[in-house]
Amino acid sequence: MSPLFSRLPFVALLLLAACKGSDAAHRRTLIDARDRYDPKSLDPALSTDVPTGRAVSYLFDGLTRFSPDAKVGPALATRWEVTPDGRTYLFHLRAGVRFHDGSLFHASDVVHSFTRVLDPSNKSGRPWPLYPIAGARAFAAGRAATVAGVTALDDSTVRIALDTALAIFPKLLAMPVAAVVPAKISADFSEHPVGTGAWTLVSWQHDDFVLLARNSEYFGGAPKLDSLMIRIIPEPSTAVAEFESGNIDLLYVPEADAQRWEQSDEKKALLTSAPALRLWYVALNTTRGPLKDARVRQALNHAVDVHTILDKLLGGRGHLAAGVIPPTLEGADAARVPYAYDTVVARKLLAAAGYAKGFDIELWVPQDPAFARVAESIQSYLAVVGVRVKLVQRESAAAREAARNGQADMIVKDWYADYPDAENFLYPLLHGANRGVGGNVSFYANPEFDRIVSLSRVEQDSSKRTALYRQADSLSFAEAPMIYLFFYNELYAVQPWVKGFVVPTIFNGQKFTDVSITAH
Structure with missing residues (x-):
């Protein structure tokens, strides 16, 4: 002291x-x-x-x-x-x-x-x-x-x-x-x-x-x-009231209040935002049923209007994902564009894969209000292209366990980096060594992807390592082992x-x- x-x-x-x-x-x-x-x-x-x-x-x-x-x-x-x-x-x-x-x-x-x-x-x-x-x-x-x-x-x-x-x-x-x-x-x-x-x-x-x-x-x-x-x-509304009274200096603005703050000139002047190292996505179990086919997984990406979900449900707090590497980290490819919302393309891909009439599938959802709203929106979007989604809501630990054990077709998830490096997204989320319990609940398996990521982990030259990160992210993005949603933005009032x-x-x-x- x-x-x-x-x-x-x-x-x-x-x-x-x-x-x-x-x-x-x-x-x-x-x-x-x-x-x-x-x-x-x-x-x-x-x-x-x-x-x-x-x-x-x-x-x-x-x-x-x-x-x-x-x-x-x-x-x-x-x-x-x-x-x-x-x-x-x-x-x-x-x-x-x-x-x-x-x-x-x-x-x-x-x-x-x-x-x-x-x-x-x-x-x-x-x-x-x-x-x-x-x-x-x-x-x-x-x-x-x-x-x-x-x-x-x-x-x-x-x-x-x-x-x-x-x-x-x-x-x-x-x-x-x-x-x-x-x-x-x-x-x-x-x-x-x-x-x-x-x-x-x-x-x-x-x-x-x-x-x-x-x-x-x-x-x-x-x-x-x-x-x-x-x-x-603990209560967000209490924290907001305390901030508005001048009793606290720094506030994490709750998602539900974001638009209210941004629509007020006085409050908006107090806001500051920055991209967090947090990816929202839907893991697609690449070993189960129709999801074994990359064309189906690509179709699901095209079938979901992620921009509208982000704007309407989360107040626009984020950037659409075109890979798993956040845009603030080395290895992210700023030129790569997200999957476009296009139901025509989605239907063509499904038909090419032999699912012109769609199919039935389960989407697991942890019991979190924000996740639940996102899952309901995804269910509605996929219905338009004939994919009939049953929502399976479970307590977070139970949903996580089912995904790790390979029991979930799809699951809404987020990943918050432990440390700021592209490796902390590519390796745990998609490398074959981490299938299941390790974090790769898409059970994605691609020997070439694994080879590139493994090389990046030992490469001491930062420019070469960054190039390997970008190469691996591009490869997995094309094979769509997940529905890529968005990278979340932290919003503070100061x-x-x-x-x-x-x-x-x-x-x-x-x-x-x-x-x-x-x-x-």
């Missing part, structure tokens, strides 16, 4: 952070109300959800970090080198960095942190970003005494060996679970975390707020604000007194170090 806040009684902290109405522009605390539920923990090892990951990114640092525009760059490591075979990384660490408790950061803390995440006794986390490290899986499974691939060569150098080359490995180290913690931690570390981050914990009132103070000794430069409050407001906020492309890409509040 910073010296300033350690001298303030708790009630004073709340008064400091909760200046309202006309006073809001004069306070030095930014109040962020994007999260609708409490972080599950403030321990990086237990980071499994967005609110936890965001909070961890304020309190901790990894060897690398993401910028708001999703570029990976140095954090606790100032630079790194990789061997020509792509299997060994040498990270050179920043000197003089201290944890919030005053202890110095050393290379041994990296080894300790990764070992802790992979410890077999840790059953609540998601250690998979560290699995590429040599010996990580064996250690996590209890088959090895140490993580063989992580070595502290001295206090300022860490060597990490991988089982196989993986070009995007530095991006995995920017994920919250790979954040570095001190060697000595308390038993209640998840409630009282100690990191090296730009912010330190003042108070966590569960299901209400998390209050953070700026770290004046932060190696990247102290934040411009004195404090940052994360308010937990108070006019907030300066310097940039909507992050990836959830942990905004640390609020350059954000300020200015009287207006």
